[in-house]
Amino acid sequence: MNGLLRPHMTKLTAIFQLVDGILIAGCYAIIHSNHRIVWQDKDTLLILISLVVFFVIAKKYGLYRSWRISTVVKESFNICTIWLYSLIILVFLGYLLQQLQYFRPQIIFTWLIATPICLCVWHVFARKVSHFLRIRNFNSRSVAILGYSELSKRLANTVNNATWMGLHFCGYYDDRICSDGSRLTKDDLEDEFFKGNLDDLVKMARLGDIDIIYITFPIFAEKRIQEIIRAFCDTTANVYLAHDFDSYNILSGRWDMLGEVPILSIHESPFHGVNDWTKRIEDILICIPILMLISIPCLIVAISIKLESPGPVIFKQRRYGLNGKEFSIWKFRSMKHIENETNVPQATKDDPRITKVGRFIRKTSIDELPQFLNVLSGKMSIIGPRPHAVVHNTKYRKIVDRYMLRHTVKPGITGWAQVNGFRGETQTTDKMKKRVEFDLFYIRNWSLLFDLKILFMTFKACIFNKNVY
Incomplete structure (x- = not known):
């Protein structure tokens, strides 16, 4: 079983890696020559290290996986992300090795911009050529599906x-009609794409008329699937198992190996490996400039709070964070009295506990600004599911399905649920269910672009949202 699940490098993949390497090295060489600087051994070493780093990160991001299962937008975004991280790591290595004096800023900056443009143009062009050829039956592959469902x-x-994708669907096959025709209805058998049973499909595959076979039998039919796979061992067709994993409500699925045993993740944070670094760097790069911008306004708010009512400026409350671990969230105090942590009623419209300053800062979400310090300390993220009070978690985890899966990622200052109107008071369990639904959607579909979209939507929500009291 060792190495059973592994990426497969085709000849086309090797060609693309070769061309990508030439473009990366070529861009640097052209930019270097335009500056009329003498080429040194350190320039060659810089290119070699950049290529190694780029291809290592590209493998992690799955850049060279089959185009049949990827989109041009996603691939272009991955190229830019991979290249950015490659240069960040390159500069970091230069700092560690005390070689930054050999990094010429004018060359590195131009290289940073020009290389991903060249790579994206090349990949898009190659896709277009491939698409052109595939729709004319060049490099196309015939597909049959075993199982009718x-x-x-x-x-x-x-x-x-x-x-x-360059795939041509040839039809359905299902061997259940051989032993028990009642399992398939008359309408099923009359489907124009229903071609026959297992024996018919094996014959087609032996003749070389079928390139790819997808087996869609239920996963509990393990013995039958094993028999079917053995039948296809006498063919050259590529055989795949297709299963409706959506029925398991997968949070963040991926294949992995545990020793020699292949495993599939069902509930897992998307922030593992490179993604974890990506999310943390994103938080720091956004957080530091924001803290610099809000420092004076925060000082004014702090003075206003102190002058209006007695008590601390900062309100701290226990919340559940990453992996369900408790932490103290920071907010500007907006109420006359700090709530009892054993019984924390949510703020409601016209709540008498809210001060005049508090009403303004809650309405504009200014009360959330101290949470950027939580982000800088690593307890929170800028984008993520909003953390709830511990007492609320205790209540809703018992009545809202999959509620605690929100805590597989760091809590955020803003999130997908909040920009879709599910912020502030949640009067009913149904509203909390919708909030959790949006939070889980974010975890499943996280990307840097998704985070930026939420960040821009947050500004609009802060101005026009009416659900915050």
């Missing part, structure tokens, strides 16, 4: 609607 139909629709 709703999953099979979804799979067939995906193949038929995505011509750029």
Whole structure:
């Protein structure tokens, strides 16, 4: 089993890695020559290290996976992200080795901009050429689906609607009609794409008429699937298992190996490996400039709070953070009295506990600004599910399905639920369920672009949202 699940490098992948390497090195060489600087051994070493770092990160991001399962937008964004991280690591290595004097800023900056542009143009061009050839049946592959079900139909629709993948759907096959025709209805058998049973498919595969076979039988039919796979051992077709993993409500799924055993993650944070670094660097790069900008306004707010009512300027409350661990969240105090942590009623409209200054800072979300210090300390993220009071977690984890999965990531100052109107008071369990639903959607679909989208939407929500008291 060792190495059973592994990425497969095709000839096309090798060509693309070669061209990418030439473009990275070529961009540097052209920029270097335009500055009319003498080439040194350190320039060669710089290029070699950059190539190693780029391809290591590219492997982690799956840049060279088949185009049949990726989009041009996602690939272009990955290229820019990978290249940015490559240069960051390169500069960091130069700092550690005390070689930064050999990093010429004018060359590095131009290289930073020019290289991803060249790589993206090359990858888009190659995709267009490949698409052009595939729709004319060059480099296309014939696909058959074994098993007739709703999953099979979804799979067939995906193949038929995505011509750029270069896949040609040949039909459904299902061996259940041999032993028990009642398991397939008359309408099923009359489907124009229903071609026959397992024996028919094996014959087609032996003749070389089928390139790819997707088996969509239920996962509990393990013995039958093993028999079917053995039947295809006498063919050259590529065989895949397709299963409706959505029924498991997967949070962040990926294949991995535990020793020699392949495993599939069901509930897992998306912030592992490079993604963890990405999220942390994103938080720091956004957080530090914001803290510099808000320092004076925060001082004015602190003085206003102190002058209006007695008590501390900063309100601290215990919340659940990453992995369900408690931490103290910081906010500007907006109420006359600090709530009892054993019984924390949420603020409501016209709540008498809220001060005049407090009403303003809550309405404009200024009361949340001290949480940027929580972000800088690593307890929170700028974007993520909003942390709830401990007493609320104790209540809702019992009545809202999958509630605690929100804590597989760091809590955020703002989040996907908040910019969609689910912020402030949650009067009903249904509203909390919707908030959790949006939070889990964010965790499943996280990306840097998604975070930036939420960040921009937050500004609009802070001005026009009416649900904060």
